Amino acid sequence: MKWLATYPERCVGCESCMLTCSKTWFKEENKELSRIKVLQKDSGYEINVCNQCGICIDICPTLALNRDASGVVRCDENKCVGCLMCAGFCPTESMFIADQKDKPFKCIACGICSKECPSQALELMQD
């Protein structure tokens, strides 16, 4: 299974992961549209990204969420009706919504952000 490992203690908060992500998938540098979120906390940073646990698959009423051949949970946009149950029931709240988008979005473990990260806080894993 492919998934993105995070090491928040190494994160420097540069946000390059978020900008790369949104640029890659939504053609726009906009943190709101990133599939990975970095939040500043009192001590350091918190990184919120899907761990591919797949709980959302059974929550989805339209069978829009499925695990692909590499184990990544992906959303079939044609089947998604934007009900947001997946976002509401995600145990790590890593299914995101944004004002401009009518459907939720999540990390699909492409790994591009990990290449951009200057502090090795992200690593694409393959179990």
Place this chain on the structure above:
Amino acid sequence: MNKMKLLAEWEYEPVKIQRGYAGRTLYVNVGGFSFKEKPVSEDMKEKFIGGRGFGLKLLWDAVKDTTKWNDPENELVISGGPLCGITQYPGSGKCYTVFISPLTEQTYDSNAGGHFGPLLKFSGWDALEIQGKADRDVIVFIDGDNNKVEIYESPFEDVNAFTVTEALHEYFAENEEDKRNISVVSTGKGAENSYWGCLNMSFYDLRRKAPRLKQAGRGGGGTVFRNKKLAAIVVRKRGIGPTSNNPADLSTLQKVGLKLHKEIRDLDDQQNKMRKVGTPHLNEIMNEYHLLPVHNYKFGQHPEADKIHSEVFGKLFTQGIPDGCWHGCSMACAKAVDGFELKTGPLKGKKVTVDGPEYETCAGLGSNIGIFDPEWIIEANFYADHYGIDTISSGTGFAFVCECYELGFLNKDITNGLELKFGSKDDLMELIHRIGRGDDEFARIVGLGVHRMKKIFAEKYGAPFEVMEKIGMEGQGIEVSEYVPKESVAQWGGYFLTLKGPQHDEAWLIFMDRINKQLPTFEDKAEALHYFPNFRLWFSLVGVCKLPWNDIEPADNVIKYKGIEAAKVPEHVQNYVDLFNAVTGKNITKEELIIQSEQVYNFQRVFQLRLGKGTRKDHYIPLRAIGPVFPDEWEARAEYYDNELKATGIDPEGLTTEEKIKKLQEYRLPQWEQLVDAVYKRRGWNKNGIPTIETLERLGIDYPEVVEVVKKHLKPEDEWEE
């Protein structure tokens, strides 16, 4: 299935939904095969909002003062409302059926989940009006993808719901994937043979690969449906998505919806467990508080009630499936029993998916008829749906029959061989099948409902009418739903001061009134009987479900708010205000929300008046609803009732049980009258229960034809003294 014979077709222009409205309604006459498009005016949106409001407005325009339920001009109107079909907020796929009821002979409205309401709107219609009577069984097909309406000759010899629904999902879908885009309205033979006909509205369950049925159960809509020779109404619309309803402000819908999803995720297991057991979570609560109807409402508790507790049904329901009846309903209460092998009837031996049972069915076709066998209840539930019979009216109706049988008013000669005592499982199941088949005279009489049974049992079998009047649990012609109201004065009103008879969609005040003692005065009770019926009516205008309002509450609801305010769940009321504004682009407040409801509440009250009902005499209450009628009812809670008597200043010492019962009735009946007065005053009605001209003017529903109806009935002696 062979190709169906097309009898008529009509093409229409596609339309884009604007802020929750298609802006027009569809009229189909199945008698003359004619079709019409009617515009929705701004005034109609303003005063009637949608859903049930549109249904009542269209029905008002379609019928005469003298129209009966089985006249061709009676209509079946189905309408969702402006919020119907949004995918972001739980419970947003409801639609409302409006018609003149065979049971109550006045307007009735009954709601259902399933996908019909949303797909109808997204096909371009805010409402569907069906008028006329066909000369043969027909199927109306609304093809929202190709913008046409077709009427087919029905090929079905068996018009029962599961048969018809399954076949039509198959027939109109191009492939398995396409079945999700279809919804079927159907009923069954039982709806033809009784006045208890329900409507089943389907959605296709993608995981079970089977259509599911949600019921607009009450009032006899299915009976009207079959009287028009409708075998089914089908809608198909592909490509539904998050913005199909074209809301003014999608972002707010998403935020409010996500907030509730999270609340349900975090709190449902601690609160009502709707996601695991659905409404049967009430089974044990009602039993604990003496509210579970047992033996025709004689008792509120039973030692065997643990056999039908929610834990039992939780094990029978398939777990882990998102059981919402419309997209986005994370409350997921549409529970089902899968692989259930039927033991009786025409489908004996077949393995089926059974929708439910809901609480009301567990109580109606369960405790109220003395049956505490979950498997029996599931089987009865299946056949009631399949035959198109309302499980609530039939449950209460059968309970009345059982009591009459045990009192000796009926016997096997009359029932054609059935021993209809409480708990007679085999014979009661056979009674359901006889209503389904329509081949038995006694079963047909039963299916006419308690109101008519009382008269027929007296005239035909010599049963004492005055006793049946006391124990027949009906009001305005329709059976009481499944809660024992005896000990809550406010709930007498919640059931019997309603627009259309004793169902539970107006007010459920028992805990507030009786357990928590938050409504001490008649004025307090009247306020609750003003606010809650109006608040709850609002769901029917916009196309949403009541359950996500208070079957889940914010964790701090009872900390932040007290008493009646807590019962309103203010944060969720605000959700609805926000949703309405986000969809329509309007800017209503929570106070204006109530006024929207009042407009329709009062319009419907005048409509009942127009049809010859709707006055104080129609708000009657049976004695069983306000206290014990027979000694065994008193003695089952002797200490409690003795204390009740003492609280009225009467010493029960030395009185016989019969005398005590009489004394309590003598005390409670005037209380009922006081309640009626207080409620009528609060609602802006005169002493005879008629909305005053001032009330109509205040609400802006003083249309000339409405005022004319009211004026005909206003009398000076019905005015309140200053």
